[in-house]
Amino acid sequence: MVIETNNTRAVAKGISVHEFNKFYGAFHALKNMSLEVSPGEFLVLLGPSGCGKSTALRMIAGLESITSGTLMIGDQDVTDVLPKYRDIAMVFQSYALYPHKTVAENIGFPLKVAKTPKAEMEIAVKAAAEQVELGSLLDRLPGQLSGGQRQRVALARAIIRRPSVFLMDEPLSNLDAKLRGNMRAELKHMQASLGITTIYVTHDQIEAMTLAHRVAIMKDGELQQLGTPKEVYANPANLFVAGFMGSPPMNFVEGSITNGLFTAEGISLPAQQLPEMQNVTLGFRPEDCTVVEKGQGQIDAQVFTLEMTGDQSLVTFRSGDKSMVVKMPKDFEISPDSYAAIQFDSAQACFFDTSSGQRLYAQNV
Amino acid sequence: MIRSLFEPRKIGEMAPATKLLLYFILFAWSLFVIFPIYWLLITSFKTPAAVNEGPFFLPWVDFKPSLHAWKDLFVYDLSDTMRAYFNSIVIALTATALSVFVGSLAAYSLSRIEFAPNLITILYFVVLLIGASVAIGVYKTDLWLTLAVVVALFFLLARAVGRLYTARLKNGDILFWIISQRILAPIVVVVPIYMMFQSVKLLDTHIALIITYAVVNLPIVVWLMFDFFNSIPRDLEESAQLDGATMIMTFREIVLPLSRTGLSATTLLVMIFSWNEYLFALFISTSKAQTLPILVAAMNAGERGILWWTMSVAIIIMIIPVVVMAVFLQKYISKGLLVGAVKG
Numbered sequence: 001m002v003i004e005t006n007n008t009r010a011v012a013k014g015i016s017v018h019e020f021n022k023f024y025g026a027f028h029a030l031k032n033m034s035l036e037v038s039p040g041e042f043l044v045l046l047g048p049s050g051c052g053k054s055t056a057l058r059m060i061a062g063l064e065s066i067t068s069g070t071l072m073i074g075d076q077d078v079t080d081v082l083p084k085y086r087d088i089a090m091v092f093q094s095y096a097l098y099p100h101k102t103v104a105e106n107i108g109f110p111l112k113v114a115k116t117p118k119a120e121m122e123i124a125v126k127a128a129a130e131q132v133e134l135g136s137l138l139d140r141l142p143g144q145l146s147g148g149q150r151q152r153v154a155l156a157r158a159i160i161r162r163p164s165v166f167l168m169d170e171p172l173s174n175l176d177a178k179l180r181g182n183m184r185a186e187l188k189h190m191q192a193s194l195g196i197t198t199i200y201v202t203h204d205q206i207e208a209m210t211l212a213h214r215v216a217i218m219k220d221g222e223l224q225q226l227g228t229p230k231e232v233y234a235n236p237a238n239l240f241v242a243g244f245m246g247s248p249p250m251n252f253v254e255g256s257i258t259n260g261l262f263t264a265e266g267i268s269l270p271a272q273q274l275p276e277m278q279n280v281t282l283g284f285r286p287e288d289c290t291v292v293e294k295g296q297g298q299i300d301a302q303v304f305t306l307e308m309t310g311d312q313s314l315v316t317f318r319s320g321d322k323s324m325v326v327k328m329p330k331d332f333e334i335s336p337d338s339y340a341a342i343q344f345d346s347a348q349a350c351f352f353d354t355s356s357g358q359r360l361y362a363q364n365v
Numbered sequence: 366m367i368r369s370l371f372e373p374r375k376i377g378e379m380a381p382a383t384k385l386l387l388y389f390i391l392f393a394w395s396l397f398v399i400f401p402i403y404w405l406l407i408t409s410f411k412t413p414a415a416v417n418e419g420p421f422f423l424p425w426v427d428f429k430p431s432l433h434a435w436k437d438l439f440v441y442d443l444s445d446t447m448r449a450y451f452n453s454i455v456i457a458l459t460a461t462a463l464s465v466f467v468g469s470l471a472a473y474s475l476s477r478i479e480f481a482p483n484l485i486t487i488l489y490f491v492v493l494l495i496g497a498s499v500a501i502g503v504y505k506t507d508l509w510l511t512l513a514v515v516v517a518l519f520f521l522l523a524r525a526v527g528r529l530y531t532a533r534l535k536n537g538d539i540l541f542w543i544i545s546q547r548i549l550a551p552i553v554v555v556v557p558i559y560m561m562f563q564s565v566k567l568l569d570t571h572i573a574l575i576i577t578y579a580v581v582n583l584p585i586v587v588w589l590m591f592d593f594f595n596s597i598p599r600d601l602e603e604s605a606q607l608d609g610a611t612m613i614m615t616f617r618e619i620v621l622p623l624s625r626t627g628l629s630a631t632t633l634l635v636m637i638f639s640w641n642e643y644l645f646a647l648f649i650s651t652s653k654a655q656t657l658p659i660l661v662a663a664m665n666a667g668e669r670g671i672l673w674w675t676m677s678v679a680i681i682i683m684i685i686p687v688v689v690m691a692v693f694l695q696k697y698i699s700k701g702l703l704v705g706a707v708k709g
Contacts, residue, residue: 084609113609
């Protein structure tokens, strides 16, 4: 019967971050960050290292104080509440397993702290271990486990208490590539079946794209864009997001707009009713364009290399000091150093203000 | 043929010549280290005559072993010997327990909490302290009245002064200050310490020696344990915190079990320091609280010259507990003392 109550979905709570600021001395680590996470949502904080995403997560966990701003979990203001009263479970990048405790003791630690009766604890530990397929390793010490198994122990310890919020700080970054792929799928499945609100920090955009309901992209302590993976990918709000999402990243060409035409060295194309402007950057994704014969597309350039990655071919062009990448089918052939052209649908191109980095949107004139 | 002597037979092995040389050096070094202990042992079984006519190296061959010195210490002077032994044990154990307890808590907080005491407040505190001491000691002001005035002055002015100058000390400064206490040679402070204990009438008591040893060893404990606690990943404690554990519980469940090696190494080190300490014991204890090192030294002071035979017996009984402990804890010591260098 106890197992049954254990398997019921947790009461997911929303998280509301309002104007978070964090100062370390004079260093402004987090700048006016606000976001709402709805109950049961999987939100990924994505950004390069040092962008403040881990700081934000640690502030939500209560491991770092909040210099200014408010934090609500559910309908409770927990800005100044001790971590242990926030009803949060966190998975650390290092897993933070207690090296002197067995797997069972590690998983059961949150219950032990809560003074759960022994019998009940044992059942819960077993159930949690089963859930992450660790049932046979309960008596081992963390030092005797592989990376993937340690990761599972950390997960089991996080889920055993049915917290209302899950925080994960780059939990997959210590695993090898193949295992990371498997664990990613399992994490996603587990989060969906438990329905626990999750905030997940990573610098890996593939993880962000595959796991998240919504992605929050950060840079230099500032939130750059918040949206579903699709939105963020298709409609980047600025140059940084455009360049950060996607592998290979978006191609950029610097130029200017005059008379509704974007012009750069050897390029001229309609600029989606944008006003006249110097210093404009054109961006287009490698998969939104194709290689055509010289003179047939928008940009003429010389082929630099052709890389076959298995499921596709990447053609890199060089023109001046710029390089542009085009994704082509895997059987595409072209000889290096030959001249060709890139053709793309100008409706799918994005324009950015080069100096501010902000996206330029078409105005209805 | 010659070449094969200087080439290892397999990867990861030593060349035969290297091996030979190495074992020769190790053997010579062991002789060098073990011989004094052997000499001590046989001297304890020599009669005064055998010592004076010597050197004799082999019992039963060179000289006839005798229990004469052992009888001296354990039959005729039994109460003196046992008292010194008992004193040493009580003082070393208590002082060690005290300094390890206080020192490791200090080290833990220094490694986990960021302190930022105001520099000017500390200076101000010291000035007040000196002022109060001079007032009480030289001008014979009333003790309690002076204390009350000083405390009031401190709280009244501390905030005002503290606001004017905001230079703050960091944890590293505090740590260095603690370690700097150890840099001071004990001989410099032994007379003031003697006078302090004299004025509170604690000379020749266990408490005086325990306090002195605990304080003298505190810097070592803080220093060693600080490095040790720093090597324990903070994630572990943060994780425990999120799981609902209190600070005390985190310390007991996570930090303490993980610092066992460091604690035992530190404990042993401090215990040996206290066990061997001579200078403070010489000043502070006169008869009742005399420790073993004093007893050993006393063998050198009689009218009959140096009593090598009884001195050997005293030294042997003094080093036995240390040797036994070192053998049992050797594994922990090397691990514990290396922790700063090898992280794993």
